[in-house]
Amino acid sequence: MDKQFFTRNRKKLYETLEDQSLTILFAGEAAHQSADESYPFYPNRNFYYLTGITEPKIVFVATKYGGQVHETLFIQRADPWMARWYGETITADEAREASGIENIELLDKLDSFIRGEFDGRVYRHLYADLEAKSWEFPSKPSNKFAAEAAVHYPYLTIHNLYPVLSNFRVIKSPEEIEQIRKAGQITADGIRHVLANARPGMREYELEAYFNFILKSRGVTEFAFPTILASGYNGTILHYSANTGTATDGSLVLLDLGAQYNYYNGDISYTFPVNGRFTPRQKQIYDIVLRCNRAITKKVRPGLPFKELNQFTIRFFTEELLKIGLIKKPEDVRKYYFHGVSHSLGLDTHDVGNYRETKLAPGEVITNEPGLYIPEESIGIRIEDDILCTEDGYEVLTEGLPRTTDEIETYMTEHNANMK
Known part of the structure; x- marks a missing residue:
């Protein structure tokens, strides 16, 4: 992503801030795992959205005073010894080039900078990303900073930037849409590779390995979320991710997976028969889900209430x-369809924003993922695409995969040597 993208995002934020305000955001740090190991580091997505910086521990501060905005990025001091173990940290020039922020300071000067700002000026507002999913939600650096600031400077009004930035992120820029499109294309290539190598008797993790290979070969190092590769009964469990079962002859395989490309996510669900042939019953249920998927796609347009998608489903x-006799009364439908049909997609797979209570708008990217799950028949089918809401309708960003039962069977016959 070009630094102009991040510069525009910051400018949009500054327009919402009160004067006499200080804004602070943190990249975060990798969580400790065990002994001397940490979990992989992922930058706070709101921090990345404003700065383009992907390294840990970095802090962004912006002041707005007298209508003038001054922005500073605090980076780690170079440590030659640690660099031999873990590599170099970002330099000032690299930080400027990535973010478009000219003023770069060292992280060990942050405390004195903050004290100097509050000693030399009368600030009335503090803005921080105060995301908290629940009372028990682990406290993040922004939350800790805001809590301490409230003690030392009780006259401050503290504002939560999380909902503000979340709503900004609902509408994607052209650059963001291209990242999501690319993530979807790589995801689809991985699915084709699974179809071309599947055979009855494979373990789910063996099938998963074919998907992983394509992503790595395309330069993708991270997944949108832990891959769901579920065969038979496992496909009726919505968030099954053990991927240790065996795809027996005659069973369906349900995939729910995604590549992450430049921090933007693809998200596709796909269902196919491991032996290359649907049974009549599998085909019947699959066709219902596919017709629903396509009907939902055609409904996407600006002004449509988001909740209408699931109500329609x-x-x-x-x-x-009711037609096929699987249920006897309408309220029983939730026995076989028990989740929502869509969510926003972007820097987070289940992306942020208040879109659930609003109407679709141009630039939104959402998923379309109807599914039916019949545990007593070991049939789990979900079909998911990523859809862009355009000015006059929609664009399917994950177009091109074989989707009908005939197309899937033909593809496996033509591309999978195990089917011959």
Whole structure:
């Protein structure tokens, strides 16, 4: 992403801030795992959205005073000894080039900088990313900083930037849409590789390895989320991710997976028969889900209430399942369809924002993932695409995969040597 993207994001934020305010955001640090090991580091997504910086421990501060904005990025001091173990940390020039922020200071000067600002000026507002999912949610650096600031400077009004930045992120820029499109394309290539190598008797993690290979070969180092690769009964468990079962002859395999490209995510669900042939019953249920998926796609347009997507899905499945006798009364539909049909997609797989209570708008990227799960028949089917809401309708960003039962069977016959 070009630094102009991050500069524009900051400028948009500054327009919302009160005068006499100080804003602070933290990149975060990798969580400790055990002994001398830490979990992989992922930058706080709101921090990345404003700065383009992907290294840990870095802090961004912006002041708005007298209508003038001054922004500073605090980076780690170079440590030649640690560099031999873990590599060089970002330099001032690299930080300027990535972020578009000219003023770069060392992290060990942050405390004195903050004290100097509050000693030399009368600030009335503090803005921080105060994300908290629940009372028990682990306290993050921004939360700790705000709590300490409230003690030392009780006259400050503290503002939560999390909902502000979350709502900014709902509408994607052209640059963001291209990252999501690329993530979806790589994800689709991985699915094709699974189809081309599947055979009955494989362990789920063996099938998963074919997906992983394509992502790594395309330069993708991170996944959008832990891969779900579920065969047979496991496919009826929504967030099954053990991937240790065996795909027996005659079973369906449900994939829910995604590549992460430049921190933006793809998210596709796909279902296929491991032996290359659907049974009549599998085909019947699959066709219902596919028709629902395509009907939902055609509904996407600016002004459509987001919640209408799931309400439509429930109505659609209710009518279809009553027809085939799987349910006897409408309220039983939730036995076989029990999740939502869509979520926003972007820097987070289940992306942020208040889109659930609003209407679709141009630039939103959402998922379309109807599914039916029949545990007593070991049938789990979910079909998911990523869709961009455009000025006059929609664009499917994950177009091109074989989707009908005939297309899937033909693809496996033509590309999978195990089917010959």
